[in-house]
Structures are given as C-alpha cells and as structure tokens.
Amino acid sequence: MVDEHPASDLSAVTRAVAVNVREQRKRLAWTLDTLASRAGLSKGIVVQVEQGRANPSLATLSKLGEALGLSMSDLIAVGEAPAVRVVESTSAPVLWRGRPGSKARLLIGSHTPDLLEMWDWSLAPGEHYVGRAHGPQSRELITVAVGELVLTVSGQDHVIRAGDSVSYEADRPHSFANVSSEPVSFVLVVVDPGGAGAH
Numbered sequence: 001m002v003d004e005h006p007a008s009d010l011s012a013v014t015r016a017v018a019v020n021v022r023e024q025r026k027r028l029a030w031t032l033d034t035l036a037s038r039a040g041l042s043k044g045i046v047v048q049v050e051q052g053r054a055n056p057s058l059a060t061l062s063k064l065g066e067a068l069g070l071s072m073s074d075l076i077a078v079g080e081a082p083a084v085r086v087v088e089s090t091s092a093p094v095l096w097r098g099r100p101g102s103k104a105r106l107l108i109g110s111h112t113p114d115l116l117e118m119w120d121w122s123l124a125p126g127e128h129y130v131g132r133a134h135g136p137q138s139r140e141l142i143t144v145a146v147g148e149l150v151l152t153v154s155g156q157d158h159v160i161r162a163g164d165s166v167s168y169e170a171d172r173p174h175s176f177a178n179v180s181s182e183p184v185s186f187v188l189v190v191v192d193p194g195g196a197g198a199h
Contacts, residue, residue: 013093016076017061018052024068025050039067058096058104062132072117073109092120101183102127115192122185123149123178130175138192140170147184150177160186 025035032050036043040063048054049064056064065075076093087108096104101124109117123129134140142151143165151158152175153168160166168174170190178184 013076013095014052014055017056017064018050020070020075020077021046021064021068022050024070028068035064035067039063059132061095071109071115072106076106096129098127098129099124102129104129104188107187115190117190119188119190120185121176121188122183123147123176124183125178125181128175128177130173131170133172133174134170134190134192136171136193138170138190139167140174140191141165141167141189142186144184144186146186147178147182148180149184149186150179151175152177 021035025032030038032043032046035041036046039046041060045054045056045060046064049056049060054060061072061075064070065072072095076095092105092107094103094105101122103122105120107118107120109115142149142160144160144162146162148162149160151160151166151168154172154174158166158168170192
C-alpha cells in the first residue's frame with residue numbers, strides 16, 4: 001500500500017496520481033466506466049483516485065497504469081520529463097510497506113519507449129512479497145546489497161546472497177522472501193518493453 005508514507009509525501013503522490021490518471025483518461029477520450037472496466041476496478045475506486053480522495057494500493061496503481069499505458073513513474077510524476085532528471089533520495093516515494101522494516105521505494109523510472117524502473121527494496125525477517133507477472137519479454141534484474149534474498153520464479157526458488165546479482169524473465173509469477181533472521185536489502189530494475197507498470 002501507499003499508506004504508511006509520511007503524510008506530506010503521500011499527499012503529493014496522491015495529487016499527482018489524481019491529475020495524471022484524469023488527464024490520460026481524457027486524452028484517450030475514455031469515460032470513467034471505460035477506465036474502470038479496462039483496469040478491472042470499480043468505478044467508485046477510479047472516481048476516488050481522480051478526486052485525490054483514495055490511498056490506492058500498489059496493485060491498484062499497477063492496474064490503472066497498465067490500462068492507461070502509463071508506468072508507475074508516469075503516474076506519480078509532476079510536470080514534463082526534462083532531458084536530465086535528478087531524483088533526490090528524500091523525494092523517492094515509498095509505494096509499498098509490509099511489516100516494520102519492509103518497504104519498496106521507486107527511485108526513478110522512464111518510458112522511452114520501453115518501461116524502465118529502479119526500485120530500492122528492504123525486507124524484514126519473515127517478510128514475503130508476491131509480484132505480478134509483467135508484459136511479454138519483460139525482465140527484472142536484482143543486486144542484493146545486504147542479507148540473503150529468496151527469489152521464486154515459476155515455483156522455483158533461487159537464493160541470492162549479498163553482492164550477487166540475478167536477471168530473470170518477469171512475465172511469469174515471481175516473488176521475494178526473506179527467510180533469514182536478518183534484514184535483506186536489494187536494488188531491483190524492471191525492463192518492460194512497451195510496458196506500463198511493475199510492482
């Protein structure tokens with residue numbers, strides 16, 4: 001969920017999502033019903049998002065982005081993308097939180113035309129996250145900075161230790177887990193040709 005984000009940051013993300021969803025829907029000349037249907041969401045949820053009254057989950061943002069052809073970074077962006085874009089550490093939003101110590105921050109992303117996103121993940125001991133399958137030919141790359149990550153792709157487990165990296169096809173079920181007693185942190189890069197969203 002985008003819910004345990006500091007209030008000021010959450011408010012800015014919520015406002016940006018509202019504006020970007022509404023503007024893209026209008027560019028496509030879609031009704032609220034059309035967007036709701038294409039995203040697999042209720043019309044009420046779409047209305048709340050567009051009015052900035054919703055605190056959408058990562059799954060909801062992903063569904064909206066996929067339906068509208070927008071990446072996660074497009075959904076939360078403010079203004080036009082410059083030739084050089086610097087995102088300060090304090091500006092990278094937390095878009096998912098699990099148990100205390102578990103979170104995922106979207107560090108930066110682009111859509112040129114393939115979707116690229118870089119995420120900073122932390123998983124507390126015992127934490128587990130199930131990711132959605134992305135579009136055809138999508139890949140994810142991970143470098144583990146601290147701890148030991150269990151990556152499961154299509155039901156097969158892979159243990160990725162600190163300092164190690166992995167690349168895998170992300171157009172299939174995949175999940176992350178920390179089965180150790182120590183925290184895990186890793187950087188995730190999503191590459192999705194023509195894609196609209198990641199986690």
